[in-house]
Amino acid sequence: MENQKKVLLEAIDLHKTYHRGSEEIHAVDGISLSIQEGEFVAFIGPSGSGKTTLINLIGCLDNPTSGSLKVNGRNIIGDGKDMSENELTRIRRENYGYIFQKFYLIPTLTVKENIMLPFAFYKKQGMEKNLNKLVTELGIDQRLNHLPSQLSGGEMQRVAIARALINEPVILLADEPTGNLDTRRSAEIGEILLDLNRRQGITIILVTHNPLLAEIADRIVELKDGQIYNGPDSCLPSKGCA
């Protein structure tokens, strides 16, 4: 990593504890990490390792049980101080874009309407211009008036990516973005993510089971039992396992 790049996201000693009956589940158990502007980080790990919980915490979708989080130099969450849902929403509007395993396109809305959906709830300058640029880059500019049912799986995920980027976020969170796609389409999505990161400098945080996809990241963080794992049996793809 180059030193002049600034730290975009800094998490210190994040904990997230759930209660299931009398049982306490430490989904995230004291994770500290920092992500620099323009970095491409992948989180890997087995099911239940806390990947999704972690990405929800650093994605401001949820409050941690304890710990603090700084985004873009701003202290978002500190010890003991929970943000209200609407405050978190405001932070998400300005900083984050999300893509998920399922595409969650609204079936009765056209591609264009689905992409512009966030602006049904708030307004931002230059939206139409950004739309044209995005759909051209993602190769869905000919599909704007189609309904999701008329698209292929890969196209649907591209629409979901366009929707995640329409508010020009600084951080793109991708939670298993290729989970519903075959190998070829997965590779395509991987290329798109890499391109967004390299050419436009968008910081990408990726959660995946797919080791091939994880490999395109600048940094891979392995999680186990809610903690960052660096043990001898670490299963990073670069080590030849998976």
Added chain:
Amino acid sequence: MINIYQIAYKNLLRKRTRSILTIIGISLSTWVLLSLLGFNQGYEKSLNKDIDNMGYQVLLTAKGCPYEAATLMLKGGTGLKYMDQNIAKNLGNNPAINKLTPMVMQAVFDPNKGENGGTSAYLGVDPATYPKMKSFLEFSNGKWFTNPDAYEAVLGYEAAELEQREVGDILLIPEKNIELKVVGILKRTGTQDDGTIFVPIKAIQKIFDVQNKLTAVGIQVNKNYDVSKLEDQLYKLPDVQVVSMAQVKSTISTLVATAKVMVFSIAIIAILIAMVGVINTILMSVFERFQEIGILKSMGAMRGDIFRLIWMETVILCLLGGILGSTIAFLLSKATEVLIRNILPYSPTGSLIQINWQLTFSTIGIILLIGILSGIYPAWRAASIRPIEAIRSEVE
């Protein structure tokens, strides 16, 4: 650019059948409600029109059974007792009275009427005052009597059909064997006058030997005077009773009120069922879209945005149902009227269900209000969905 209203509308298109069925449910209750409100207004108006068409607001009769008196006023039955003619003369100076007209009602048994005979009733009226009070009466043929004690008759529309008489024909009074000459036939009025045979009052008094006696006096009250005060004065007169329009109206209204309460209960139940239907539809669609709503929140929708979105869906359903139901009520008002006429103990002659724009808008307003209320719970449920829960439910 897409807005929250378009999203709401398009969401309803996802499950078309369900949305349509819900709209039908709402429109049915709108139909019932609007028809009832229209009936409420129409019945009142028709009843008032019927009573106003009597030309007098107070009827003075000889003392007797008050229900007979009420019947006399509405249906034109027989007055059994008489009062002195001077009572009418003395009342002429009362400043509260605008006009008054003396009447004598007589009935005879006519063996030739119908299969087993029937009653023929004659109303003796004063040609100087009666036509003025009933200025709305129009002739289809002929005119009023030539002189105050002529042996002549004016027939109501139905009476003329029943007796099969035309102007110039002779009408025989059975028992008395006296012939009257038909001088006029009235147009249809839709009131009791249609069945009446009018005869000059002096002629009737002479024929039936009831000189200087009256069965009733119709009184038109001066507009500036309080009817109830006049009634109090009239009650002081000996051997008479006072039947006022207010009494007649209230007697009929009491009868109808019972029917109204029943029908309104049905309407309220219909509305409640529709309301539950709306809540069910919207709640189901919220649960089906649990994850999607979570995702909408992750991409920047606030609690209030989601609340509005779901609320809007409810309001759209209710608005469409309200408009459809009002249209049905408009189109079927005649059929509904026939139905109601069969149920009621007494129906006035005019239009029973009167639906106007004001009533239609109020009904749609009520349905809209119901939509707004029904939408609160599902919208609140949807707004409470946390994005994290929606996303977690996907992973697990």
